[in-house]
Amino acid sequence: GAVVSQHPSWVICKSGTSVKIECRSLDFQATTMFWYRQFPKQSLMLMATSNEGSKATYEQGVEKDKFLINHASLTLSTLTVTSAHPEDSSFYICSARLFFSYEQYFGPGTRLTVT
Amino acid sequence: AQKVTQAQTEISVVEKEDVTLDCVYETRDTTYYLFWYKQPPSGELVFLIRRNSFDEQNEISGRYSWNFQKSTSSFNFTITASQVVDSAVYFCALSAVDYKLSFGAGTTVTVRA
Numbered sequence A: 001g002a003v004v005s006q007h008p009s010w011v012i013c014k015s016g017t018s019v020k021i022e023c024r025s026l027d028f029q030a031t032t033m034f035w036y037r038q039f040p041k042q043s044l045m046l047m048a049t050s051n052e053g054s055k056a057t058y059e060q061g062v063e064k065d066k067f068l069i070n071h072a073s074l075t076l077s078t079l080t081v082t083s084a085h086p087e088d089s090s091f092y093i094c095s096a097r098l099f100f101s102y103e104q105y106f107g108p109g110t111r112l113t114v115t
Numbered sequence B: 001a002q003k004v005t006q007a008q009t010e011i012s013v014v015e016k017e018d019v020t021l022d023c024v025y026e027t028r029d030t031t032y033y034l035f036w037y038k039q040p041p042s043g044e045l046v047f048l049i050r051r052n053s054f055d056e057q058n059e060i061s062g063r064y065s066w067n068f069q070k071s072t073s074s075f076n077f078t079i080t081a082s083q084v085v086d087s088a089v090y091f092c093a094l095s096a097v098d099y100k101l102s103f104g105a106g107t108t109v110t111v112r113a
Helices: none
Strands: A004-007 A010-013 A019-025 A032-038 A045-051 A067-073 A076-081 A090-097 A104-106 A110-114 B003-005 B010-014 B019-021 B024-026 B033-039 B046-052 B059-061 B064-069 B074-079 B088-095 B101-103 B107-112
Touching: A004 A090, A010 A019, A019 A032, A019 A090, A019 A110, A032 A067, A032 A076, A045 A067, A045 B101, A076 A090, B003 B088, B003 B101, B010 B019, B019 B107, B024 B074, B033 B074, B046 B059, B046 B064, B046 B074, B074 B088
Parallel strands: A010 A110, B010 B107
Antiparallel strands: A004 A019, A019 A076, A032 A045, A032 A090, A067 A076, A090 A104, A090 A110, B003 B024, B019 B074, B033 B046, B033 B088, B059 B064, B064 B074, B088 B101, B088 B107
């Protein structure tokens, strides 16, 4: 149980285009979903927290207009990288949390390359 | 604010040696959870253990063991008789009242045959 999927697994896009990444909790309803970014040989950095039906909360230094997060249902959250640039190339990982649980279940990640 | 420190950036050992990964944390919350994750080259995070702040019992799972000491704010991880498949990046993380996970910088473990 507690499986989280991400789609796509990897994506290559051209500079200036937008890319949408989906995060789904397959067998449970997630109160909260989190989005992380990981640059090569670095740790995971939390980008934003999203709760179903409400606006996402972004961490300091993360551009909310660039990284659009939508959490339309208890099983789906999407991250859209708008007007992508090469410096946005990274590994994006989502996680989902059960209500009143400290544990987060992680998706397999999406590798974004912007050319 | 939470902080997790993994002072060891890289550890290289020969197969069958024991490896201990250090993790020191900071938090003002009295209720919190500590985690260890493994990240192999594929990138997917693998959950290893969760420990809450009220449970200081050490834990052993196969070749893995964890030592939690609140007095020193440490949650160390030992791999006994390491194997090549243990080669990965290992992250220590902390979650407190806001449910957000703060990760340490990670320790890259390389096990040579």
